[in-house]
Amino acid sequence: MPLAKPDIRIVGDAEELSQAGAEEFVSRAAEAVRAQGLVTVALSGGSTPQAMFQRLASDALRDRVAWDKVHVFWGDERHVSPDHPESNYRMAHEALLSKVPVPAAHVHRIKTENPDASQAADEYARELRAFFRLGAGHVPRFDLVLLGMGPDGHTASLFPGTEAVHEHTRLVAAPWVEKFNTYRVTLTPPVLNNATSIIFLIGGEDKAEALWAVLEGDHHPDRFPSQVIRPIRGTLVWLVDRRAARLLRPTG
Numbered sequence: 001m002p003l004a005k006p007d008i009r010i011v012g013d014a015e016e017l018s019q020a021g022a023e024e025f026v027s028r029a030a031e032a033v034r035a036q037g038l039v040t041v042a043l044s045g046g047s048t049p050q051a052m053f054q055r056l057a058s059d060a061l062r063d064r065v066a067w068d069k070v071h072v073f074w075g076d077e078r079h080v081s082p083d084h085p086e087s088n089y090r091m092a093h094e095a096l097l098s099k100v101p102v103p104a105a106h107v108h109r110i111k112t113e114n115p116d117a118s119q120a121a122d123e124y125a126r127e128l129r130a131f132f133r134l135g136a137g138h139v140p141r142f143d144l145v146l147l148g149m150g151p152d153g154h155t156a157s158l159f160p161g162t163e164a165v166h167e168h169t170r171l172v173a174a175p176w177v178e179k180f181n182t183y184r185v186t187l188t189p190p191v192l193n194n195a196t197s198i199i200f201l202i203g204g205e206d207k208a209e210a211l212w213a214v215l216e217g218d219h220h221p222d223r224f225p226s227q228v229i230r231p232i233r234g235t236l237v238w239l240v241d242r243r244a245a246r247l248l249r250p251t252g
Helices: 014-036 047-056 088-095 117-132 205-216
Strands: 007-011 039-043 070-074 076-078 144-147 182-187 197-202 235-241
Touching: 007 014, 014 039, 014 047, 014 144, 014 197, 014 235, 047 088, 047 197, 070 088, 076 088, 117 182
Parallel strands: 007 235, 039 070, 039 144, 144 197, 197 235
Antiparallel strands: 076 182
């Protein structure tokens, strides 16, 4: 089966990036609700998604999403409690979920208050299997996965040099991330790549070199893990601001 060709869209600045991301969210959510009566979304952490979440919670966009049909998951989480300042859950809750009528039972966070990150990963995998009613060896299919990318080319918590980049059997992994001296919990490439729609949100000058390497450089996923994101039966959109796109070849 041919891999999806990425759709790279360059916008002017951070404000346009958050607006474009929010509009994509609204559109993909509506498509899923029309097709199946609900939408499953895996959220990302980071400042760029945070601005998008705030846009979604605004008066202009909030009522365009059927929030009672949305089931929220996370692509990754830091190994911290849900009230910790670095928690991806806390960021999403403060920027979006506390401001829209998502039922509490539809919020499926990673329980990283567990002192054992591997146990937290296994627990989340069980939740995914139960929610998506997965048989043995099957992988969940999210309607929408939102991803960011770090200046080192990582995405979710798939970091350079970690075994999680090449994980093919687990749904959720708990890699040790040496640069932060901590564990993370992350969805694995087979789960991310099985989504109907994947949207990267990339903003800022500090992402330009990694973005060029990921999109136009040689294939080295151990160095630039974002290269493993290649949906097998879905769409991939890169929403990129002008500063992050400065090294990319001109198109058109």
